[in-house]
Amino acid sequence: MPRTAPSAADRELIALTAADGHPVSAAQLKHWRRRGLLPSPARQFLGRDGTRTVYPPGTRELVRSLARHAGPGRSLDDLALLAYFCDEAPVPELALKTALARVYFLRRNRHWEAVDTERAKVPEELRSDDVHYDVAEAEALIELRGGGAIIRQMRRNLRRRPGLAKASRQEIDERVAGVLTNLNRPRLPEDDLEFMADLEAVLDFDSEESSLARLAVWETVAIAHAAQMAELRETSGEERLHRLAAATMAELADLRAEVRQASEETWGRATGGRLGALPLDQPGFARLTAAELVEWMSAKTVHPEGAVLAERYFTDSLADLLARCYLARVRRTGVGEGREAFVARTSGATGRHRRGG
Template sequence: MPRSAPTGAYRELMDLTAADGNPVSVAQLERWRRSGLLPAPDRLFLGRAGTSTSYPQEVKDLARALARRHRPGRRLDDTVLLAFFCDSAQIPEIPMKLALVRTYFPYRQHHRDKVARIADAVPDDPGSGQDTFYDWAEAEAVLDVKEGGTAIRKMRANLRRLPDLARASREEVDERLVGVLTHLNSPRLPEEDLVIMRDLEAAIDLDSDDFSLARLAVLEYVATTHAGQMGRFEETNSEERFDTLWDTPPDELHRLRDEVVTAMQETWRRATGGRRDGPAIDTVSMARSAACALAEWTTARQVHPEGSSFADIHFTDSLLDLARATAPAWLLNRADRQRAAMPPVDEAGEGRAAFIARTTGATGRRRRTR
């Protein structure tokens, strides 16, 4: 049976979205309404003229944001996340939290399963003296190096700037990189171990004048990872994380969202030396990444001082603390690189016979000098 022509509130929303160049159908509006994104319209009684329906301005703005991010075949959760992070849309509480939950927890569980498989494949070594946290951190590091990515490739290249790794094999470099990432994923950095800290300083290369996407990826990786080492160490589980996220008031989630977006944009600005504005979170992958960061932060912020900002903790504070922790290692690495760059010197000198041979030639006559 064909649908009747839309009237009232739906007609108004369709006209608005079409004017933006993002037309939507009645069927799409009904799907948004069934999912809780759109409320029932306000009904106005017009006396003998009957009734009419209309939406308040905030609902019209929401519909325009959803239409802007909607694509055929795109998951509704992804549309919600894009509107939430890119357009600062006022998403209703339940659909907003469902989109965060359905994005974050499957990703978290999938990642933990992969790490667990790597950890389980390592034979137990009772004499190693390591604990389960170290084992898990090492499995995280192995997985990161295995999956690669821009940050891993850049850190691998950075490590090769160490004189003893300049001609090392890929396997040797990766072994050292796994050591670096293991300690970054552990509850605390081993600041007293200069060997590890020198590798860490070389891998992240904080004082580099390179402004590239690769450096941005490294800064994002190490800042986010080290941020977890700066708070109180507490264990948690999925149930506790779910409860914390679900119990967070909507206005608080909107504020935390702004912190996450600011952090992502600030990382980009600093990594490019201020020459590029922060990116809009206008791709599905970026929106999902932001959603996972927000879901993590609702729990992680509890182990940091009250009032801590995600943007500060996950970039400025974290990188400043890494710079402090790696300062002695930076001095030693810098000295090693300077020595390696110097031309070789014959410490014993050339000797009298060599000097005579060089200055007289084969005939034994002293060369004439002017």
């Protein structure tokens, strides 16, 4: 059966992408339309001249973006997210929300499956009466096993504590796991002064060392603690899905701007600015940004009104940790340094001096 010739509207898009060096076929356009990644053209009546098909405004920009990112192994969800985050193209609402939901809930389900597997390793008689603690401990052990530069830096930082320089690897890892566990709990156990001393050592704000690993430790701890600064409220996957479905495209665009700002700042710190801009044209980064958008959509509701992701998950969180560690140190040693000296010592870590406060 012979194929129907492409419409004039499709021929225009085919010529446009070919001129860009990323040609698409009529069959590819049809496939994207069927899957909701492209809007369908409308028939426009021209009076005596008959009719023509016309795509909605923004379709040219969308097709150019999809064509640029299309390639082997890239799913339609990848294309939707790449077009949305990298080029800010007008991806159709249903296709966008479907891609956001699939990426977010896939990551979320994998995380909780790993946590459940880790918790199952603990004999029933050794489990805590506090389910939040058991979950936090499981998450900590997963992070510890993941290792990497962040965990190695935490170990080095802890060994600077008096009495730990020659501690065994097992003891150091137990303390790292303790720090991670308590950061994953709903609230910091500030009455545990030994833990607070370990946390202060892991943060290592007093050191003059400058390294990407040290910054990565700050980033990791700050992100974890940001959740502890929020209002404690139970939520569910169903609630998060409903919130995503009900969001307007304008609300999603605002969240995109927030998440991109936070991601770009994190990337800059993590790379020392040596690798240029955040590579959002890579599917992995687009998926990560998508998951962060859906997570922040819900998390934003339990932070103070007007909270900004980039500040709340780094600057505000670090400043709060600094204050809590300082108060714990005073309780532990009975020695304080005075507010002026404390602010002078810690402003570089939080970046407050750049805001004039």
